[in-house]
Amino acid sequence: MARRDEIVQAAIELAEKEGIGALSVRRVAAATGIGATTLRHYFPTQDALAVAVVREMSAGxxxxxxxxxxxxxxxxxxxxxxxxxxxxxxxxxxxxxxxxxxxxxxxxxxxxxxxxxxxxxxxxxxxxxxxxxxxxxxxxxxxxxxxxxxxxxxxxxxxxxxxxxxxxxxxxxxxxxxxxxxxxxxxxxxxxx
Missing domain, CATH: 1.10.357.10 (Tetracycline Repressor, domain 2)
Incomplete structure (x- = not known):
């Protein structure tokens, strides 16, 4: 699985367990096992991460x-x-x-x-x-x-x-x-x- 997909999947799992408020860059980065800087390479803003989560949830x-x-x-x-x-x-x-x-x-x-x-x-x-x-x-x-x-x-x-x-x-x-x-x-x- 590509790193970007891993991040989105970790964000979805985190939000499902702890709510949408858990979708901070630091929390998602920690859940993915990467640093916040690496996460920001894929998702420059928290909004970009939220958009990716919504798109993934509606895909398929x-x-x-x-x-x-x-x-x-x-x-x-x-x-x-x-x-x-x-x-x-x-x-x-x-x-x-x-x-x-x-x-x-x-x-x-x-x-x-x-x-x-x-x-x-x-x-x-x-x-x-x-x-x-x-x-x-x-x-x-x-x-x-x-x-x-x-x-x-x-x-x-x-x-x-x-x-x-x-x-x-x-x-x-x-x-x-x-x-x-x-x-x-x-x-x-x-x-x-």
Missing amino acids: GPADGDIFDRSRPALDRLAECLDQYLLIDETRKASLELWLQLRDAGSDDSNGSFAGLMQSAYSVLNDTVTHWLLVLANEGRIDRVDVEPATFTIVSFLDGLAMRHINGLVDDPAQLRRRLRWLLTRLLHERTS
Whole structure:
């Protein structure tokens, strides 16, 4: 792993364990096993480090699963893709809490750059859900005109679940899956058979 990636990973782990306030150059350098001067070579400012943390947290994404397998019902394929977001273990809960801390840290962002970064990071979920819905639209399982509002509705549902988890509410996994299927059935207008 490249040094820059090691620094970012150490920063994420530190923030997940101790909160966003732990993302000082000295603390992250110590967690990485390097000096502050070396860290500043890769990240000249603390803001640059925070930006890298946000970008890394939003990189990648969930697997596409069987979304392309036309032999299976479209509703099942989409539900299985979205299932990756339903259950939040302790690691994912810590990541959600870190996102909230990052959001709060950027709340007095006078030039809007941090808010813009958070928006671009947030768009990963939007883009992923849109991608899955477009696969189904290309198969004729959902009208293309419905992709954007369906994405908004699904992402809002997932956001609500994330907030429930952050606030300590525990949901039954089977019930969450039933609610998700109920929602998807209505969004896809029963064209998913």
